[in-house]
Amino acid sequence: MKEKLRIVKIGGNVINERKQLQSFLKDFSDMDSLKILVHGGGKRATELAASLGLQTKMIGGRRVTDEANLEIVTMVYAGLLNKNIVAELQANNCNAIGLTGADANTITAHKRIVKDIDYGYAGDVDSIENKSIELFLNNGIVPVFSAITHDKKGQLLNTNADTIASELAKGLSGNFEVELIYCFDKKGVLLDIDDNDSVIADIDKNKYEQLKADKIIAEGMLPKLENCFESLENGVKKVIIGMPELIRNNGMQHTSLTL
Amino acid sequence: MKEKLRIVKIGGNVINERKQLQSFLKDFSDMDSLKILVHGGGKRATELAASLGLQTKMIGGRRVTDEANLEIVTMVYAGLLNKNIVAELQANNCNAIGLTGADANTITAHKRIVKDIDYGYAGDVDSIENKSIELFLNNGIVPVFSAITHDKKGQLLNTNADTIASELAKGLSGNFEVELIYCFDKKGVLLDIDDNDSVIADIDKNKYEQLKADKIIAEGMLPKLENCFESLENGVKKVIIGMPELIRNNGMQHTSLTL
Structure with a gap:
């Protein structure tokens, strides 16, 4: 039987608030399965760019990464945020x-x-190197990924953190029973976007098609869920969507996605 | 017999020049023993601080690290420099x-x-965790250390890169035959500080005492050599001092320190 591996992705909201981040990291430390953390950027990169007089250009919610902005995200994501998270x-x-x-x-x-659109130094993932990640996991070392990749030719690339989490999940599902947990600022996929308690507890592929047909799933959630089902179809056992507190509190509302 | 491990420390000069750094990193990649790279900061941290309107206070060549400066060195050393070196x-x-x-x-x-003097968030090394470093070395993974440590209580600390190199060398000398290589902008320890060709090829403990008594070793070099002999007395096999090119070119002048 494959060993269970949880891959948890956190985004901007929990990263921006020091107390909330500390509390989350304590909960993450207490999780007793094999685990990987993937973190996004938060607002610090945009703030640093502004302090240096640089424009941050976003298209469709994605950062356009010119050379100066690549340096900034490398400093903030891989340096400041990643190393403080590791130390904590x-x-x-x-x-x-x-x-x-x-x-x-x-x-x-x-x-x-x-x-x-030219997104500049934005990276689309080609492959996951299981061998070294498994070396860490099998020796009690917990990988914490920032959203930076490379092209193996010396170039760093800015890469969407959701994508890193799902690519890791798919890549590692051959040898582990992978559960992918996306933490964000809602309790899950909502029936009514204005009601944070209207969480849809379970969505399988059939229900997803139905929810899409009924136009219940809002536009912003569509690519996220599309991505989740693609992960499930590529070996990931379960995807969970909810607030960061769900990793501590089993009883907390969330959405569970399975095929 | 212990396996040979080379620990190479590079400082500001080679880091500041992109072409020189690329050339050094190619040479380092070609070294066929087990190896570890330790890198200092270079001028980027000071430049970034200046761009953000922060003062960089130095006392006796050492940075006074207040909270804002700790963020800057974490971004520049552990993020920008370290990750670009790794990608290269x-x-x-x-x-x-x-x-x-x-x-x-x-x-x-x-x-x-x-x-x-209050150096702020400056770290003095307590211990090296051999287990994980050896896990990397024994699995073909080459550690590249930036000059940031932590106190295991969540606090990152700015730490002198020379010290990190010598502490790693001492800590790992129990299981490896360690050669510690300090690269800087001179060909070695010089008889005449104004003549870069007046390299003293070999210095043992006796010769060192004599050079000190004759006041041939200049003030800036004294603490460096003191530190080197302390490493040798704690199990390090050999310390080499010279220019970065020496790792490629065996015939290049350098200073060899042994007990």
């Missing part, structure tokens, strides 16, 4: 190691091909 | 992993005790 986990006796895709060649990507 | 090594097929002391708890330190 170590304080909670979780033997974390902070990684980008370049470290031990864990995640290779290519610079996004320009079609209509 | 990966491009040269050297399976590098970028680390601070917090990562896999490799180096713990304590905030420097205030005597006359």
Whole structure:
């Protein structure tokens, strides 16, 4: 039987608030399965860019990463945020190691091909190097990924953290029973977007098609769920969507996605 | 017989020049023994601080690290420099992993005790965690350390890169035959500080005492050599001092220190 591996992705909200982040990292440290943390950027990168007089250009919620902005996200994501998260986990006796895709060649990507929009140094993931990630997991070391990858030719690339989490989940599902947990600021997928208690507890592929047909799932959630079902179809056992507190509190509302 | 391990420390000069750094990293990738790279900061941290309107206060060549400066060195050393070095090594097929002391708890330190001068978040090393470093080395993964450690209580600390290199060398000398290589902008320890060709090829403990008595070793070199002999007395096999090119070119002048 495969060993259980939980991959938890946290985004901007929990990262921006120091107290909330500390509380989450304590809960994460207490999780007793094998685990990986993937973190997004939060607002610090945009703030640093502004302090340096740089414009941050976003298209469709995605950062356009020119050379100056690549330096900023490398500093903030892989340096400031990643290393403070690792130090805090170590304080909670979780033997974390902070990684980008370049470290031990864990995640290779290519610079996004320009079609209509040039996203600059944005990376689309090509492959996950299971061997070194499994070496860490099997030796009690907990990988903490920031959203930076590389192209194996010396170029760092800015990569969406949701994508890193799902690519890791798919890549590692051959040898582990992977549960992918996306933490964000809602309790889950909502029947009524204005009612945070209207969580849909379970969604399988059939129900998902029905919810789409009934136009119950809002636009922003569609690509996220599309991505989740793609992970499930590629070996991931279960995807969970909810607030960061769900990793501590089993009784907390959340959405569970399975095939 | 113990396996040979080379620990190479590079400082500001080679880091500041992109071409020189690329050339060095190619040479480092070609070294065929077990190896570890330790890198200092270079001028980028000071430049970033200046761009953000922060003062960088130095006392006796050492940075006074207040909270804002700690954020800057964490971003620049552990993020920008470390990850670009790792990506460049990966491009040269050297399976590098970028680390601070917090990562896999490799180096713990304590905030420097205030005597006359308060250096702020400066870390003095307490211990090296051999287990995870050896796990990397024995699995073909090459550690690349930036000059940041942690106190295991959640606090990152700015730590002198020379010290990190010598502490790693001492800590790992129990299981490896360690050669410690300090690269800087001179060809070695010089008889005449104004003549870069007046390299003293070999210095043992007796010769060192004699050079000190004759006041041939200049003031800036004294603490460096003191530190080197302390490493040798704690199990390190050999210390080499010279220019970065010496790792490629065996015939290049350098200073060899042994007991």
